[in-house]
Amino acid sequence: MASDLATDLRVLRREEWNEWYDTLIRAFGGVPESSEERELWNSLTEIDRSLAVWDGDACVGTAGAFSFRLTVPGGASVRAAGVTMVSVAATHRRRGLLTAMMRRQLDDVREWGWPLAVLTASEPAIYGRFGYGAGTFNAGAEIDTQRVRLSVPPGTDDVRLRYAKPAEVLAACEAVYARVVPERPGMLARTPGWERLMLLDPESDRDGASPLQCVVAERDGEVVGYTRFRVKPDWEPTGPQGKVILRDLEALDPETYAALWRFLFDIDLTSTLVTGVRPVDDAWQYLVSDIRRCSLRVRDSLHVRLVEVGAALEARTYQAPVDVVFEVSDEFCPWNAGRWRLSGDAKGASCERTTDAADLSLSVRELGSAYLGGVSLAGLAAAGRVRELRRGALGEAAVGFGSAVAPWLPHGF
Structure with a gap:
C-alpha cells in the first residue's frame, strides 16, 4: 500500500x-x-x-x-x-x-x-496481473422451442416428473447435486448454509417472471434429478410467446436428463427456453434438431490462481502420462517462480522443484487457465502465452492436462 x-x-x-x-x-x-x-x-x-x-x-x-x-x-x-x-x-x-x-x-x-484461489470477475481484465487465469466458461442459449425438437434416449418415458415446492424438496435436490459434484471439474461442494442460495428468489430478480418453480424427477420413488426455473408470460397478436428461464438442472443419468429438458421444452404458452449458466459441453446440444436456432453464447466464468504450484499440480490427475519441466514466472507470488518437474498420470502425480532444463515456459496465469482441463496449453501456446523449449513437450502436456468433461462453475459466489 x-x-x-x-x-x-x-x-x-x-x-x-x-x-x-x-x-x-x-x-x-x-x-x-x-x-x-x-x-x-x-x-x-x-x-x-x-x-x-x-x-x-x-x-x-x-x-x-x-x-x-x-x-x-x-x-x-x-x-x-x-x-x-x-x-x-x-x-x-x-x-x-x-x-x-x-x-x-x-x-x-x-x-x-x-493451494488454490478462485474468483468470478466483474471485469476480467483486472485479475490477470494478480495471476488469475480464466479456467472455466459458461454456455448460454435462447432456444426456439417452437421449431427445435429433442431426440430423447429410450427409457425417458419411464422417468416420473412432478412439481414440488422448492424448499420442500431442497434436501433431495442437494443430495443429487452432491453426487454429481465429483464428476465435473470446477464444481463446488456446497457446505451447510450454501443450499439456501438455491432458494434465493427476490422479486427484483424476476423481471416479470414467476416465482421460482421446481420439478423433480423420480425413479422407483427416489429423486434422481431436478430443475428449477421461472416462466415469463408474454403475448403477441399471433399468440402466446412466453419464456422459460432455466435456473439449474441436474440429473443422475441420461434418461432423467432428457426427461427434464423435454419438460422444459413443452411448457404450455411458451416458445423460448433461456438456459442461463450451463457447461459448454452440456448434452442438450446433442439432443436438439437444429443447433442454429439455439443462439449459443459463451463467456468466462471461474478464474483460477495457483497459490502453491507444487501442491496444486499434485492435487489433480492427468488423463495421459506426463513428465515435463515447467519454467514458471510469478511476479506477484515469487515463491512459485522457477522450475517444477511434473510427473503424473490418471492415478496420481508428483510436482517438485528441479534444476533440470525446462521443457515449457509460462506464467502462473496460464497454469491457472489450463489447470481444470478446459483451456488447452496448445491453444495458449498458439497465442504466444506458452513457449515450448523441448520438442514434443507441448503436445504431451496439453493432452495430459485435458479433461473428459468441460469444467464448469454452476453458480456464483
Whole structure:
C-alpha cells in the first residue's frame, strides 16, 4: 500500500459488516438488495477471512474469501479460497488499495495451506496481473422451442416428473447435486448454509417472471434429478410467446436428463427456453434438431490462481502420462517462480522443484487457465502465452492436462 495513505487494512470485525457491505453495494452501483439477499450474504460471510480498508472511520475497500472445496480433474475435492466481495471506493482508486488487498489475501491463503484461489470477475481484465487465469466458461442459449425438437434416449418415458415446492424438496435436490459434484471439474461442494442460495428468489430478480418453480424427477420413488426455473408470460397478436428461464438442472443419468429438458421444452404458452449458466459441453446440444436456432453464447466464468504450484499440480490427475519441466514466472507470488518437474498420470502425480532444463515456459496465469482441463496449453501456446523449449513437450502436456468433461462453475459466489 502506498506509504502516503493514512489507511488501515485489517481483518473485518463482525460489528462492521453492515458498513463494509454497504461499501461493496455502492461500488457495484448502489442499488439496494432485498432483505432476503442481504441476510443470506451476512450469514455466509466468513468474517475472519474478510478484509477491510479504512480511511479514518470510513470503509473504502472490501475483499472476502469463502472456504470452498473445488473438484479438480480426477475427482479430488481440493481446498480453494473463493475470492469474493472485492471493491474499492471510487474516491480511493489508483492508490494501490486493490493490490494491497490481493497481496494480503494471497499471503493469507498460503498461510492457511490452501493451494488454490478462485474468483468470478466483474471485469476480467483486472485479475490477470494478480495471476488469475480464466479456467472455466459458461454456455448460454435462447432456444426456439417452437421449431427445435429433442431426440430423447429410450427409457425417458419411464422417468416420473412432478412439481414440488422448492424448499420442500431442497434436501433431495442437494443430495443429487452432491453426487454429481465429483464428476465435473470446477464444481463446488456446497457446505451447510450454501443450499439456501438455491432458494434465493427476490422479486427484483424476476423481471416479470414467476416465482421460482421446481420439478423433480423420480425413479422407483427416489429423486434422481431436478430443475428449477421461472416462466415469463408474454403475448403477441399471433399468440402466446412466453419464456422459460432455466435456473439449474441436474440429473443422475441420461434418461432423467432428457426427461427434464423435454419438460422444459413443452411448457404450455411458451416458445423460448433461456438456459442461463450451463457447461459448454452440456448434452442438450446433442439432443436438439437444429443447433442454429439455439443462439449459443459463451463467456468466462471461474478464474483460477495457483497459490502453491507444487501442491496444486499434485492435487489433480492427468488423463495421459506426463513428465515435463515447467519454467514458471510469478511476479506477484515469487515463491512459485522457477522450475517444477511434473510427473503424473490418471492415478496420481508428483510436482517438485528441479534444476533440470525446462521443457515449457509460462506464467502462473496460464497454469491457472489450463489447470481444470478446459483451456488447452496448445491453444495458449498458439497465442504466444506458452513457449515450448523441448520438442514434443507441448503436445504431451496439453493432452495430459485435458479433461473428459468441460469444467464448469454452476453458480456464483
